[in-house]
Amino acid sequence: MPAPITAELVAREPIADGIAQLSFALREPPRLQFKAGQFVSIAIPSAGPDSEAVPRRSYSIASQSDAGELLRFIIRVIPEGKASEFLMKLPLGAVVNMTGPHGFFVLDERHPGDVVFGATGTGFAAVMPMLGELARRRESGHESPRSLVLWGARQESDLFARAEIEALVARAGSELRVFLTAPGAGWRGERGRITPALLDRLPELTAPTFYLVGNGAMISELKRELIARGVNRRAQIRTEAFFD
Ligand SMILES: Cc1cc2nc3c(=O)[nH]c(=O)nc-3n(C[C@H](O)[C@H](O)[C@H](O)COP(=O)(O)OP(=O)(O)OC[C@H]3O[C@@H](n4cnc5c(N)ncnc54)[C@H](O)[C@@H]3O)c2cc1C
The missing domain is CATH 3.40.50.80 (Nucleotide-binding domain of ferredoxin-NADP reductase (FNR) module)
Structure with missing residues (x-):
């Protein structure tokens, strides 16, 4: 079931041209149970005066589903994108709010063929x-x-x-x-x-x-x-x- 999550940014590094990898250590819950292919929805607080409705963006979990203490995301940095800017400027150690895991894009239990x-x-x-x-x-x-x-x-x-x-x-x-x-x-x-x-x-x-x-x-x-x-x-x- 999707639930509120708080997680701390512990690493961020460029891994390709305009693409960054971010790692978040789970605070609450300490570990996320998710299926490979699922995503989280991250709250993107805005500094502006009309910042009451907090926008959200979805990110697929790029880390392995048997290692839910540390969530890794691989993000295309969109120039002037709200979430891109927020995530690229976020200081290490900052805590963000997410919900998850979400989504039905997961492996079938068994496959009849290829x-x-x-x-x-x-x-x-x-x-x-x-x-x-x-x-x-x-x-x-x-x-x-x-x-x-x-x-x-x-x-x-x-x-x-x-x-x-x-x-x-x-x-x-x-x-x-x-x-x-x-x-x-x-x-x-x-x-x-x-x-x-x-x-x-x-x-x-x-x-x-x-x-x-x-x-x-x-x-x-x-x-x-x-x-x-x-x-x-x-x-x-x-x-x-x-x-x-
Ligand atoms: C289920 C789901 C999972 C997602 N997982 C990821 C993920 O793992 N990594 C990731 O980088 N994005 C992912 N996205 C896209 C992500 O949610 C944001 O849309 C993206 O980061 C742009 O947000 P922004 O606020 O920075 O820019 P915005 O201003 O909201 O976006 C500007 C435009 O950028 C383009 N765009 C958005 N995402 C991408 C992308 N990945 N590559 C190229 N162009 C794009 C779109 O045309 C969009 O309209 C996912 C989206 C969904 C729905």
Whole structure:
């Protein structure tokens, strides 16, 4: 059940171009029980005269779901964004109010076939604990679906936590494909958006379950195209749009 949470900012560091990682130590409750893929809603107090209605912003929990004492968030810093400014200026040691955990973008208990993640930008924050959960299921013999992870970004400098993500992908026995829409000259990886790349892979997938997260336009387009190709929206597609 979502509940009020207070948490103290204990670390903040840039991890990619315009992307920061923030860690909050839980004060009350001392530990958050959450499922991989869920998010919290953070209160963003405003200093202005009309600051009575405190705005809130949602952030996916990027830390592993078996380590709920320290919540980690991976945040795209939006220029002049209310929450971005608040979180980037917040002094270490400051305590913020949140509620959570929220959301139904979580791994199904069991999958009838393949698992496919499609994430853009900081949407990958939600995929990281989901990969960790898949890895733990695999290591405990609970289930071991074939899984594919597609990550889309603009350029190489937008990619974060590469070593950690590759280690998670390996533990989950997954396959990671990274696509850049505006790569620099040195990029030797794949180019373009994840939508056509994922649709190309569709014929070789068996009873797939899709987890789509990040840019809302990507999610709407992929959902529409998957449904047009016979994928069942309710049974096979899970989504979390960070913005329209
Ligand atoms: C369920 C959920 C989980 C989310 N998890 C995360 C997360 O883990 N990390 C994260 O960075 N954001 C996440 N977001 C987005 C976040 O809630 C805020 O919208 C974002 O931080 C911008 O807030 P702001 O007040 O700084 O800027 P605002 O002024 O409110 O936003 C300005 C514009 O920035 C764009 N925008 C918002 N978020 C992003 C983004 N992530 N990447 C690129 N453009 C964006 C949108 O077009 C938005 O209209 C999540 C949103 C939802 C609904």
